Amino acid sequence: MLTRRALLKSAGAGVVGLALPNLSGLSTRAAAVGQATAGVPFYYCFVPRASQVAVTSFVAELPIPPTLQPFRSDANTDHYRLTMRAASATIIPGLSTPIYGYDGLFPGPTIRATRGRQVSVQQVNTLPMDTVVHLHGAHTRPADDGHPVDVIPSGASRFYHYPNHQQAATLWYHDHTLMHTGANVYRGLAGMYVLSDEMEAALDLPRDEQDIPLVLADRIFNADGSFYYPTGHSDGVLGDIQLVNGAPFPRATVATRLYRFRILNASNCRVYSLSFADGRPFTQIATDAGLLPAPVTRSAIDLAPAERVEVVVDFTADPVGTTVVLRNDYGTGQAAQIMRFDVLRAEPETVTLPSVLRPIVPPGDPVTTRTMALSFDPVQGWLINGKPFDASRVDASPVLGTTEVWVFANLSGLAHAMHVHLVSFLILDRDGVPPEPGEAGWKDTVLVHAGETVRVIATFAHYPGRFVFHCHNLEHEDHDMMNQFEVVLPTSP
Numbered sequence: 236m237l238t239r240r241a242l243l244k245s246a247g248a249g250v251v252g253l254a255l256p257n258l259s260g261l262s263t264r265a266a267a268v269g270q271a272t273a274g275v276p277f278y279y280c281f282v283p284r285a286s287q288v289a290v291t292s293f294v295a296e297l298p299i300p301p302t303l304q305p306f307r308s309d310a311n312t313d314h315y316r317l318t319m320r321a322a323s324a325t326i327i328p329g330l331s332t333p334i335y336g337y338d339g340l341f342p343g344p345t346i347r348a349t350r351g352r353q354v355s356v357q358q359v360n361t362l363p364m365d366t367v368v369h370l371h372g373a374h375t376r377p378a379d380d381g382h383p384v385d386v387i388p389s390g391a392s393r394f395y396h397y398p399n400h401q402q403a404a405t406l407w408y409h410d411h412t413l414m415h416t417g418a419n420v421y422r423g424l425a426g427m428y429v430l431s432d433e434m435e436a437a438l439d440l441p442r443d444e445q446d447i448p449l450v451l452a453d454r455i456f457n458a459d460g461s462f463y464y465p466t467g468h469s470d471g472v473l474g475d476i477q478l479v480n481g482a483p484f485p486r487a488t489v490a491t492r493l494y495r496f497r498i499l500n501a502s503n504c505r506v507y508s509l510s511f512a513d514g515r516p517f518t519q520i521a522t523d524a525g526l527l528p529a530p531v532t533r534s535a536i537d538l539a540p541a542e543r544v545e546v547v548v549d550f551t552a553d554p555v556g557t558t559v560v561l562r563n564d565y566g567t568g569q570a571a572q573i574m575r576f577d578v579l580r581a582e583p584e585t586v587t588l589p590s591v592l593r594p595i596v597p598p599g600d601p602v603t604t605r606t607m608a609l610s611f612d613p614v615q616g617w618l619i620n621g622k623p624f625d626a627s628r629v630d631a632s633p634v635l636g637t638t639e640v641w642v643f644a645n646l647s648g649l650a651h652a653m654h655v656h657l658v659s660f661l662i663l664d665r666d667g668v669p670p671e672p673g674e675a676g677w678k679d680t681v682l683v684h685a686g687e688t689v690r691v692i693a694t695f696a697h698y699p700g701r702f703v704f705h706c707h708n709l710e711h712e713d714h715d716m717m718n719q720f721e722v723v724l725p726t727s728p
């Protein structure tokens with residue numbers, strides 16, 4: 236008897252199983268991010284077909300998702316409500332796109348939180364299916380984490396409580412329903428959650444109008460403007476139309492100032508290599524889970540699904556009228572150019588970037604090392620240590636408060652964006668080589684290249700209970716590259 240799950244797996248297996256043993260065979264399948272040539276990382280996503288609409292680059296204005304307002308604030312908590320609902324978005328000029336969005340928006344409204352003040356979000360699910368909401372990068376109790384089987388039934392609502400005891404970081408919330416995360420996020424269920432703290436607020440960094448979220452997501456469009464999402468593919472779906480904050484290949488008007496961009500890769504599969512067409516650098520100030528010890532100047536930044544970087548970009552020396560394109564050097568065709576910044580206003584800049592940000596306090600000595608082997612099986616799908624996801628099985632049991640090294644050993648021919656719930660980690664090394672300065676900060680997601688071994692270190696502090704870790708290529712996650720860990724209380728001697 237074949238379950239739907241088994242059918243989906245075998246559908247995916249047909250595609251991936253053939254290709255995996257031979258990477259050079261993959262390149263003939265018109266479906267690559269990056270190139271399978273020497274020296275260039277190889278990322279593979281499935282391109283089901285081209286969009287049936289055309290859109291001109293750099294015409295749409297970059298939208299900024301609205302900031303969600305609390306319906307009540309008391310001494311220590313801001314109370315919010317979000318309604319997951321079907322809505323219609325205008326993305327392609329002249330057409331409307333049915334979406335599922337938080338408050339009917341894609342991306343959802345931005346939640347702005349401050350360390351030390353708690354946030355409560357009532358999530359109201361008016362969608363025709365059960366959903367789960369996960370706050371990615373947050374240190375929360377298991378009941379508030381959005382475990383993939385801990386659903387909000389269709390028609391019901393639920394309160395998620397976020398303690399916000401961690402340091403300032405760019406987090407994001409998104410759907411996490413077992414086996415349907417890829418489809419649900421693709422339909423629009425994702426939004427930003429910006430956490431600030433006193434130390435970060437005291438730094439001389441661009442703020443307000445000069446502090447801009449950039450939510451990157453690629454999509455395929457049908458001729459009528461609707462999203463096209465192929466179900467049953469386990470490879471990772473690649474879209475040919477690049478959206479930023481929900482607008483296709485947009486342009487943003489900027490002044491002759493410094494800008495802080497909080498860049499989130501919310502694409503299901505696509506890995507970006509970000510650069511500016513005129514060669515200007517990024518000054519990177521943060522990784523996924525918070526500020527770097529010091530700013531890092533980079534000419535190109537790789538960004539895997541779910542990773543975030545915060546960068547400062549300098550337009551102060553640009554004559555009014557300058558335009559600069561943000562590129563994706565792993566993109567092809569139109570998708571190689573993400574968006575354009577148009578410098579249209581001369582304004583004085585008073586911000587002077589600090590040379591020191593936030594020191595990293597390294598975790599204590601690890602008590603355990605666990606290896607997580609990443610592989611593919613033609614029958615079972617994407618696996619961690621040979622196992623598909625099973626909510627009734629616990630795959631690792633770190634003791635509360637202890638530090639562990641996790642070794643992601645990628646035995647497969649494709650890259651995986653490995654994400655661990657509950658904790659922030661530091662990368663120890665990639666194949667024995669310490670991380671570049673731009674990766675040497677707190678993270679919750681790390682790209683593990685084909686054949687590579689990446690070691691990370693984390694302290695399993697905060698809360699006992701069951702959480703997941705998984706690949707954030709959402710089709711890999713849905714087909715089945717997710718395991719479960721349980722933080723356990725120390726047993727008394």
Ligand code: C2O
Pocket residue numbers: 369371409411541654656703705707
């Ligand atoms: Cu953003 Cu478990 O994921």
Ligand code: CU
Pocket residue numbers: 369370371372654655656
């Ligand atoms: Cu997460």
Ligand code: CU
Pocket residue numbers: 617650651652706707708711712716
């Ligand atoms: Cu993966």
